[in-house]
Amino acid sequence: MIEITFPDGSVRSYKSGVTGWEIAKSISPRLAKEVLSVTVNNELWDLTRMITHNAAIILHKWEDPEGKHTFWHTSAHLMAEALEALYPGIKFGIGPAIEQGFYYDVDPGDIVITEHDLPEIEKKMYQLAAQKNVLIRKEVTKDEAINFFKKKGDQYKTELIGELEDGTITFYELGSFTDLCRGPHLQDTSGIKAIKLLSIAGAYWRGDEHRKQLTRIYGITFPKKSMLEDYLTMLEEAKKRDHRKIGKEMELFTFSQRVGNGLPLWLPKGAQLRERLEQFLKKVQKVYGYEPVITPHIGQKELYVTSGHYEKYGHDSFKPIHTPTEGEEFLLKPMNCPHHCEIYRSKPHSYRDLPIRYAEFGTVYRYEQSGELHGLTRVRGFTQDDAHIFCTPDQLKEEFAKVIEIVLYIFKTLDFENFESQISLRDKNQPEKYIGSDENWDKAEQAIIEVTSEKRLDATIEYGEAAFYGPKLDFMVKDALGRKWQLGTIQVDYNLPERFDLEYIGEDSQKHRPVMIHRAPFGSMERFVAVLIEHTAGKFPLWLAPDQAVIIPVSEKFNNYAQSVLKSLNNSDIRTLIDERNEKVGKKIRDNELKHIPYLLIVGEKEQISKTVSVRKQGEGDLGVMKLSEFVKFINDELDLQLKH
RNA sequence: GCCAAUGUAGCUCAGUUGGUCAGAGCAGCUGAUUUGUAAUCAGCUGGUCGGGGGUUCGAAUCCCUCCAUUGGCUCCA
Numbered sequence: 001m002i003e004i005t006f007p008d009g010s011v012r013s014y015k016s017g018v019t020g021w022e023i024a025k026s027i028s029p030r031l032a033k034e035v036l037s038v039t040v041n042n043e044l045w046d047l048t049r050m051i052t053h054n055a056a057i058i059l060h061k062w063e064d065p066e067g068k069h070t071f072w073h074t075s076a077h078l079m080a081e082a083l084e085a086l087y088p089g090i091k092f093g094i095g096p097a098i099e100q101g102f103y104y105d106v107d108p109g110d111i112v113i114t115e116h117d118l119p120e121i122e123k124k125m126y127q128l129a130a131q132k133n134v135l136i137r138k139e140v141t142k143d144e145a146i147n148f149f150k151k152k153g154d155q156y157k158t159e160l161i162g163e164l165e166d167g168t169i170t171f172y173e174l175g176s177f178t179d180l181c182r183g184p185h186l187q188d189t190s191g192i193k194a195i196k197l198l199s200i201a202g203a204y205w206r207g208d209e210h211r212k213q214l215t216r217i218y219g220i221t222f223p224k225k226s227m228l229e230d231y232l233t234m235l236e237e238a239k240k241r242d243h244r245k246i247g248k249e250m251e252l253f254t255f256s257q258r259v260g261n262g263l264p265l266w267l268p269k270g271a272q273l274r275e276r277l278e279q280f281l282k283k284v285q286k287v288y289g290y291e292p293v294i295t296p297h298i299g300q301k302e303l304y305v306t307s308g309h310y311e312k313y314g315h316d317s318f319k320p321i322h323t324p325t326e327g328e329e330f331l332l333k334p335m336n337c338p339h340h341c342e343i344y345r346s347k348p349h350s351y352r353d354l355p356i357r358y359a360e361f362g363t364v365y366r367y368e369q370s371g372e373l374h375g376l377t378r379v380r381g382f383t384q385d386d387a388h389i390f391c392t393p394d395q396l397k398e399e400f401a402k403v404i405e406i407v408l409y410i411f412k413t414l415d416f417e418n419f420e421s422q423i424s425l426r427d428k429n430q431p432e433k434y435i436g437s438d439e440n441w442d443k444a445e446q447a448i449i450e451v452t453s454e455k456r457l458d459a460t461i462e463y464g465e466a467a468f469y470g471p472k473l474d475f476m477v478k479d480a481l482g483r484k485w486q487l488g489t490i491q492v493d494y495n496l497p498e499r500f501d502l503e504y505i506g507e508d509s510q511k512h513r514p515v516m517i518h519r520a521p522f523g524s525m526e527r528f529v530a531v532l533i534e535h536t537a538g539k540f541p542l543w544l545a546p547d548q549a550v551i552i553p554v555s556e557k558f559n560n561y562a563q564s565v566l567k568s569l570n571n572s573d574i575r576t577l578i579d580e581r582n583e584k585v586g587k588k589i590r591d592n593e594l595k596h597i598p599y600l601l602i603v604g605e606k607e608q609i610s611k612t613v614s615v616r617k618q619g620e621g622d623l624g625v626m627k628l629s630e631f632v633k634f635i636n637d638e639l640d641l642q643l644k645h
Numbered sequence: 646g647c648c649a650a651u652g653u654a655g656c657u658c659a660g661u662u663g664g665u666c667a668g669a670g671c672a673g674c675u676g677a678u679u680u681g682u683a684a685u686c687a688g689c690u691g692g693u694c695g696g697g698g699g700u701u702c703g704a705a706u707c708c709c710u711c712c713a714u715u716g717g718c719u720c721c722a
Binding site for chain 1: 649650656679682683685695712713714716717718721
């Protein structure tokens with residue numbers, strides 16, 4: 001007999017060799033039906049694998065990430081089985097479960113699989129799933145594994161196995177399809193009731209653009225048809241929030257082929273929105289002791305050679321600009337930091353001056369690959385809400401903490417609750433990748449870790465993700481479709497002060513090297529606005545809305561009164577429009593609701609007589625009649641609430 | 646940059662096997678209506694069918710090529 005410990009701490013005895021599924025069955029038949037996989041001593045296992053020693057287990061159902069992971073991983077195998085049946089000789093790369101579904105990278109040889117083929121593959125998957133084929137786990141030796149895939153002619157699997165250690169290799173058989181796989185898997189495929197192959201794309205083998213491009217097929221599956229329907233509805237809803245669609249509808253920004261791809265044109269309403277965000281941050285930065293600076297859009301190539309950017313990012317930059325007569329070369333600036341370093345250098349500094357915080361909404365240009373461009377989230381010209389803090393090593397921690405405060409304040413004001421934060425540290429096994437002394441690195445990394453925990457940030461730590469010049473803390477937010485974008489970033493830098501030979505005179509009258517912090521709470525205005533649009537679906541908070549209220553006269557007879565209301569509200573700094581079109585009230589309400597204008601003010605005979613407006617709130621409907629002064633107060637109260645945290 | 650798909654009026658989209666196929670709705674303009682909380686009616690103006698080349702008696706439709714967009718891969722704010 002062995003002892004099995006459950007998550008709640010209870011212990012039960014089972015005979016040795018019991019499986020996860022049998023344990024589930026012993027608890028309840030319903031659990032046995034729903035359970036998908038089991039964690040045994042922190043390892044995710046198949047339900048059919050025999051447990052022969054005392055163990056702590058957790059049973060996973062669909063509701064658990066581990067359960068979904070198992071379900072989707074098996075689905076990837078099911079898709080592979082279907083692909084092999086439809087395209088004999090097809091070769092397989094990797095086929096993992098992902099956050100939403102799964103994919104498989106395949107090499108179909110000379111034939112091309114397109115999205116038009118997906119329904120047929122789906123159909124085959126349904127057929128195969130209905131056969132209720134069992135997944136069989138087999139432990140194999142490395143030689144056996146290599147021979148199997150060599151015989152099959154699958155160089156990708158052979159390559160993968162070559163890197164594995166003997167004794168740890170497992171195969172899974174599903175019907176006629178055998179795959180190298182760590183598992184775990186479902187017991188059989190009968191639970192896969194709803195299947196949707198979503199898209200198809202090229203993906204380089206092992207992410208290396210110098211290697212062969214395989215065909216990646218993305219899909220998702222569910223244990224119930226209704227779940228798939230809900231998921232597809234959710235996708236449709238998400239598409240409605242797409243910032244590219246809303247940006248067009250609300251006339252926030254556009255692109256022109258004549259201007260160039262990846263170069264956004266901010267339309268008046270978008271520019272207003274962006275300016276308001278900038279003013280907001282400028283105000284916060286003033287409180288935190290930042291000093292605005294302004295630098296040009298280009299700089300001599302030598303500047304970026306000095307900073308090291310030319311070597312690292314030169315190939316991602318626009319080609320140098322040559323002057324007509326001299327042999328000078330200028331680059332469109334890919335980063336603001338070199339310019340700010342030169343500002344620091346423009347005069348000598350004492351330790352008493354530090355920290356110095358130079359802030360600039362600096363527009364930078366990077367030649368992103370054409371396939372990478374995406375709405376406002378990935379563009380070739382964008383404005384960073386950049387600032388560089390020059391401080392003593394002793395001030396680093398406190399300065400870092402203050403930047404986190406700013407980021408959190410901004411996110412809170414804008415209701416960004418679901419952000420993730422990531423600390424990127426160095427990989428100590430590869431010291432050659434980083435510059436700066438070990439001592440400084442330790443200090444900086446320690447400071448970031450301490451500060452994030454003091455600020456109660458639930459940050460993940462990634463080793464080896466630091467920049468070569470220092471550790472950093474990044475803030476990520478997901479867009480409507482769940483794609484993760486990096487917004488804010490705070491980076492410690494020992495490199496640039498070194499390269500630009502930046503100094504300050506210390507208390508000891510000696511020269512010292514300052515430390516730099518690069519920080520951008522929004523990241524880039526373009527990307528931030530994009531994510532903001534998707535989060536709000538275009539229904540911006542009142543303080544940001546380009547237009548806050550629109551006056552709707554019931555008929556042309558009341559245009560004069562409407563005009564007087566307009567004048568009065570605009571005098572009270574409420575951004576107000578008037579809809580004098582010769583249309584019925586219902587039509588005007590509908591149109592202005594669709595424009596996401598926060599307040600609609602209907603005025604007719606009653607209002608004209610009583611000097612009031614009939615207030616209708618976007619998405620909520622009629623709020624009743626208010627005196628003009630009441631409405632102004634009502635608006636200002638809401639604004640105060642939004643900007644006070 | 647690579648793989649795949651897409652590209653028809655300002656926007657959203659029809660256009661069947663190449664032969665009155667250059668259309669619809671919305672937007673815009675004009676007029677009628679003078680409107681009370683999510684679409685009043687009528688008329689009109691919009692397009693070298695992404696650009697270029699080719700096949701054909703004839704191309705939005707077939708082929709080539711370039712450009713852009715979309716979904717991914719690599720990189721990154």
